[in-house]
Amino acid sequence: MKPKLNEVAKYANVSEATVSRVLNQRPGVAEDTRRKVLDALTRLGYNFGAERVRKFRTVGIITPELDNPIFPYMAQAIESKLARHGFLSMLGPATPTTAHERDYLQHFVRMGASGIVVVNGAYARRSIGYAAYERLLAEGIAVVLVNGIYQPCPVPAITIDIAAAAQSAVRHLINLGHERIGCIAGDMQYTSPQDLARGYERALRAANLHVDPDLIVEALFTLEGAKSAATTLIDRGVTGLIAMSDLIALGAISAAQARGMEVPRDLSVIGFDGTPLLGMRGPTLTTLRQPVDRMAQSVAAMLLGQMNGDTQPTQVFEADLIAGGTAGIAPALVRQPERAGASHLA
Amino acid sequence: MKPKLNEVAKYANVSEATVSRVLNQRPGVAEDTRRKVLDALTRLGYNFGAERVRKFRTVGIITPELDNPIFPYMAQAIESKLARHGFLSMLGPATPTTAHERDYLQHFVRMGASGIVVVNGAYARRSIGYAAYERLLAEGIAVVLVNGIYQPCPVPAITIDIAAAAQSAVRHLINLGHERIGCIAGDMQYTSPQDLARGYERALRAANLHVDPDLIVEALFTLEGAKSAATTLIDRGVTGLIAMSDLIALGAISAAQARGMEVPRDLSVIGFDGTPLLGMRGPTLTTLRQPVDRMAQSVAAMLLGQMNGDTQPTQVFEADLIAGGTAGIAPALVRQPERAGASHLA
Numbered sequence: 164m165k166p167k168l169n170e171v172a173k174y175a176n177v178s179e180a181t182v183s184r185v186l187n188q189r190p191g192v193a194e195d196t197r198r199k200v201l202d203a204l205t206r207l208g209y210n211f212g213a214e215r216v217r218k219f220r221t222v223g224i225i226t227p228e229l230d231n232p233i234f235p236y237m238a239q240a241i242e243s244k245l246a247r248h249g250f251l252s253m254l255g256p257a258t259p260t261t262a263h264e265r266d267y268l269q270h271f272v273r274m275g276a277s278g279i280v281v282v283n284g285a286y287a288r289r290s291i292g293y294a295a296y297e298r299l300l301a302e303g304i305a306v307v308l309v310n311g312i313y314q315p316c317p318v319p320a321i322t323i324d325i326a327a328a329a330q331s332a333v334r335h336l337i338n339l340g341h342e343r344i345g346c347i348a349g350d351m352q353y354t355s356p357q358d359l360a361r362g363y364e365r366a367l368r369a370a371n372l373h374v375d376p377d378l379i380v381e382a383l384f385t386l387e388g389a390k391s392a393a394t395t396l397i398d399r400g401v402t403g404l405i406a407m408s409d410l411i412a413l414g415a416i417s418a419a420q421a422r423g424m425e426v427p428r429d430l431s432v433i434g435f436d437g438t439p440l441l442g443m444r445g446p447t448l449t450t451l452r453q454p455v456d457r458m459a460q461s462v463a464a465m466l467l468g469q470m471n472g473d474t475q476p477t478q479v480f481e482a483d484l485i486a487g488g489t490a491g492i493a494p495a496l497v498r499q500p501e502r503a504g505a506s507h508l509a
Numbered sequence: 510m511k512p513k514l515n516e517v518a519k520y521a522n523v524s525e526a527t528v529s530r531v532l533n534q535r536p537g538v539a540e541d542t543r544r545k546v547l548d549a550l551t552r553l554g555y556n557f558g559a560e561r562v563r564k565f566r567t568v569g570i571i572t573p574e575l576d577n578p579i580f581p582y583m584a585q586a587i588e589s590k591l592a593r594h595g596f597l598s599m600l601g602p603a604t605p606t607t608a609h610e611r612d613y614l615q616h617f618v619r620m621g622a623s624g625i626v627v628v629n630g631a632y633a634r635r636s637i638g639y640a641a642y643e644r645l646l647a648e649g650i651a652v653v654l655v656n657g658i659y660q661p662c663p664v665p666a667i668t669i670d671i672a673a674a675a676q677s678a679v680r681h682l683i684n685l686g687h688e689r690i691g692c693i694a695g696d697m698q699y700t701s702p703q704d705l706a707r708g709y710e711r712a713l714r715a716a717n718l719h720v721d722p723d724l725i726v727e728a729l730f731t732l733e734g735a736k737s738a739a740t741t742l743i744d745r746g747v748t749g750l751i752a753m754s755d756l757i758a759l760g761a762i763s764a765a766q767a768r769g770m771e772v773p774r775d776l777s778v779i780g781f782d783g784t785p786l787l788g789m790r791g792p793t794l795t796t797l798r799q800p801v802d803r804m805a806q807s808v809a810a811m812l813l814g815q816m817n818g819d820t821q822p823t824q825v826f827e828a829d830l831i832a833g834g835t836a837g838i839a840p841a842l843v844r845q846p847e848r849a850g851a852s853h854l855a
Binding site (some may be wrong): 200201202219228229231232234235236238239242243246247250253254255256258260261262266267269270274404439 | 547548567574575576578580581582584585588589593594597598600601602604606607608612613615618619620623785
């Protein structure tokens with residue numbers, strides 16, 4: 164049903180020309196007036212089809228479960244950048260047990276989103292591929308994928324260079340005297356854990372250290388999964404480890420404490436993400452911080468660019484190693500003076 | 510534009526009767542088939558109006574900024590309960606600086622949401638009132654408000670009894686020997702901070718302790734705001750305090766540490782929310798835990814009830830005092846033996 168221009172104009176108390184300008188997205192209408200007209204259209208039952216609704220400039224942001232605080236943090240950062248350009252962001256938290264990414268994709272398309280951002284999406288599982296997102300592009304919807312990207316990626320994307328970050332974290336542990344270093348990688352079906360393991364191996368090889376495949380452990384992306392993986396690594400004698408997320412790092416610290424070990428005295432732990440708040444109490448977490456604000460800025464720029472016909476290649480960001488209080492000198496180096504003293508006495 | 514039944518049936522490779530059943534939300538269609546039909550409708554450019562989209566059973570969840578981890582946690586819990594009933598949840602993070610609650614309300618209505626959940630919404634500022642939500646109800650949209658409720662509330666709502674919770678927290682501190690107790694309340698224009706202060710005063714009066722208005726401090730709902738409020742209270746000589754959120758409690762702990770004080774030795778801190786993860790490192794936070802899972806369950810039940818014409822009154826939940834490691838015996842009681850020893854020597 165399509166109400167007549169004059170009905171809408173009367174309801175909104177504006178001229179018919181103004182209603183027409185709003186409907187056709189022409190400039191020269193104050194935001195207040197635009198809202199009044201849109202409100203009148205809604206009240207009068209204007210049947211907004213996808214094409215029409217698209218012009219309200221909404222963006223859908225799909226993230227994994229919000230239990231891992233990096234995802235709401237990333238979503239809020241992207242929302243905030245897009246809001247400056249007049250976009251309203253809708254969040255869809257896709258989880259394995261409730262709503263799936265494809266449900267949200269379908270819904271965002273149906274409701275006429277101008278753009279869709281997918282953070283660590285289904286594509287990150289290599290077997291899934293990018294076809295679903297290419298179809299969105301073909302339908303004229305702007306798309307930006309965030310993290311978990313592998314090349315060649317035919318869809319605009321930004322990603323952290325996880326392998327490089329992992330390499331710098333392991334190098335840091337090696338410099339602190341650690342030789343038996345573990346890697347809690349997450350689910351190896353996904354790109355990011357594969358990249359983490361690759362950077363981990365590269366750093367060990369560069370230092371002529373043995374790469375022991377038993378020290379790369381898969382883990383569910385949960386605290387419990389992290390605890391179990393960390394316990395396995397502790398049993399295998401590691402003195403330091405890197406983790407795929409801060410959440411996993413916290414699980415590892417918790418597992419060490421449950422064994423009566425102190426961090427970093429007995430076990431050094433380096434996380435990934437730089438999630439705010441997680442480092443608030445006790446020693447701050449040593450972690451690879453994602454430049455979330457700059458990444459969000461890029462996501463917004465890439466989305467807007469696409470809407471103007473400008474498609475950019477994948478942008479790669481570096482994670483910064485933030486030296487907190489959970490990675491320290493290897494236990495052997497700390498204990499050496501004691502042992503030396505003991506032999507002296509004998 | 511309305512594609513013909515037979516086109517849709519052909520595209521989806523199902524019978525016309527099936528397409529019709531899906532369009533009219535009649536039972537007897539397998540979920541896979543339903544999806545295929547909906548997908549075909551979208552691909553063929555079916556012009557979903559608000560009435561139609563409403564039948565896709567989406568719910569909008571509006572929360573304050575996601576920087577406070579209780580909000581994504583609450584949203585995810587509600588999403589998860591609703592998903593079991595076949596609803597797809599869209600999140601709208603309303604913040605003072607980006608998108609407003611009214612933008613999301615308007616958008617969720619326009620996109621045809623079956624229900625809307627508002628967590629700590631604009632209504633929590635008493636001057637705003639409930640009229641906007643009553644209008645939604647009148648339009649046939651199910652609405653549930655969560656927390657920050659004041660009576661009489663004409664809209665289905667669930668809320669924590671914040672005054673009772675605050676009273677139990679202050680009683681706990683009094684039992685630990687504290688007499689000079691502070692309250693970091695948040696912004697007093699909102700209901701929850703008012704309730705917190707009310708429960709705080711009630712507990713002091715019940716113990717015949719003086720109520721000093723200087724010990725109830727307003728704070729912005731940010732870490733920085735919390736630090737500044739806590740510093741004020743520390744300067745005013747409190748040995749214990751309660752905070753409107755775990756986030757504020759963390760800010761208070763951080764302010765105490767910046768002054769060289771130890772928690773709980775020199776300052777006892779009780780938070781509010783029971784946010785997971787925040788208590789992960791160091792001593793766990795003593796806090797008033799919201800029963801988020803049960804609350805989410807109620808939100809889902811109330812929404813579904815409304816869709817079946819069943820409107821329930823406000824449901825009130827109690828927060829549990831979780832005795833963690835940040836509230837301890839008042840410093841004076843700990844130091845007494847020392848002083849006694851000193852006088853003994855003199």
